[in-house]
Amino acid sequence: MEEQKQERYEDSHLYRIRHSAAHIMAQAVLEMFPDGKVTIGPPVENGFYYDFDLPRNLTPEDLEQIEKRMRQIIAGKFGFEKKVVSADEARKIFKDQPYKIELIDGLEKGGFDEYGNPLKEKPEISIYQQDTFTDLCRGPHVQNTKEIKPDAFKLMNVAGAYWRGDEHNKMLQRIYGTAWESKKDLENYLWQLEEAKKRDHRKLGKELEIFTFDEEVGPGLPLWLPNGGVMIEELEKLAKEMEEKAGYLRVRTPHLTKEDLFIRSGHLPYYAESMYPPMELEGVKYYVKPMNCPMHHKIFASKGRSYRDLPIRLAEYGTCYRYEKSGELFGLMRVRSLQMNDAHIYVSEDQFEQEFLSVVDLYLKYFKLFGIEKYVMRLSLHSKAGLGKKYVDNERLWLKTEEMVRNAMKNGNVPYVEAEDEAAFYGPKIDVQIWSVIGKEFSLATNQVDFAVPARFDLKFTNKEGVDEIPLCIHRAPLSTHERMIGFLIEHYAGNFPVWLSPEHVRVIPITDAQNEYAIQIVQQLRDQGIRVSADISAQRMNAKIRSAQLMKVPYMLVVGENEMKAGQVSLRVRDGSQQNNIALGDFIARAKDRIAKRSPEL
């Protein structure tokens, strides 16, 4: 496909520029803090970082100084010299750099590379030197510091980061920088960042009055404003329609359950950290549910099931509560109260592939509807090391179900990537990865196989031979949660929702008070047709009314003055700025109803 034609980032000149800029930055930092310890500094998307262990915290003023010094180093036109060394030589060179020694040990054993990833082969150990600075590094770099344009890089910010990404390790100071081929590229990138901020769902969500947070209610607990309420209703309507067609059955379950249920499900040992602590009444502990599955399992178990009944698809927009750590909260994308587009599908093994693919098919239908194109389907697998800890200890079933998912995806011609050590505790899954406008990655939809929990609940159906069999369970959430989906959609559409999803379909704008009555009549007529509409009869001028409707991104504005009133017509202004005069009200209603009914992306 297209990626194959493109040069790999790792092979690009830009990658070398960024990698080299990181080294130059490290030199500048070490000059400022001669006792500072360096760790690693790789290129990343759009730039690079370097992690340091320093005697004091860096300030924005420090960054300016470092940036200045970097420009001086660049101006020195130093070459990047590579040298392959033995582990002992390397240890001598980096005798005052404990983190480097740790890396050298890892390289020597052949166990791990500089980022802590396991390596298959024992790598050679190499160093790169520019000017006075030498770093343990496999490269590649630019030939000479002069290849880095002094006006095409910028240090962005300082952040904490754990050594080797492990929260049990020491926290280091990470400096992020961005670097480009030219000043123009840098400016373009910075402009894009500013543009992205404008469509940030946290900003737009407030401006469009979709949701709010209140300190007194609590962090991560969004309050849906009326406009958000409308969007939720629309999404649920959509889900119910689609699921009804696909043979799902709707169920409802309580927000609370006894501790026993989560002990039985096996969630508590894996999940207690992310659950609100229990409340105890009359000696019984109750938990607020972080997921719906155990209760759906109980519904499955509530009567005898035959193979003829399968697949059984139980769906619920259940409200769950998860105690996400405070620093993990992020607008609507990461919250503590959430409503999942949840369903659990119970299948026999031979039904699995078809059912799994029909779930994937459902995702793709939704993505097409929303025009979602930038995503990656990720097959999340277990890791051998995690068995019995993060994952149910049954390697045979892991390998088997992973292969089942792999086959399903291959047979369905659905492109995907594989990721080790990313599975759910009870089985492999397909996660749909998307990115927020500021570049944070999230799983939107998810489709998970569960080979472990049904057995714990004694779930069974009677097969053709009259023998009990344990069903597999597919957990799926194609529309994610209301919170994450709406957060994503706000950014995806930059607030310009398709008509059906817009909180307000139509704003009627009388030009003078004399048309207020007519405007109100129109509102009544539209409302009778199921159109969401309001009339702006404020004391503002028409221009101001149009402006406020535009700012709220209302798709249709009906401007009515004396002429329209006399003729029983409207002047239609569409959100995109286009305008059509002298339209019969009935014609407009037909157009709006058509767009809404079809969930059309057209205005």
Place this chain on the structure above:
RNA sequence: GCCGACGUAGCUCAAUCGGCAGAGCACCCGCCUUGUAAGCGGGCGGUUAUGGGUUCGAUUCCCAUCGUCGGCUCCA
């Protein structure tokens, strides 16, 4: 949870060195009666996140708590 930054009216932001807390928008009341992105005037609105401390005096300096933001870790 961890590292760092930040918190002023409903919103967006000012306030010199520690010296009477201000503007625009929104809202309310008037005037204007208007043709496709802001008509004009007036009014309301603050224990400067919360609680302590230093000081004659704190939005400003210090400490703690809460919250938000940038990352890390984690995740639907």
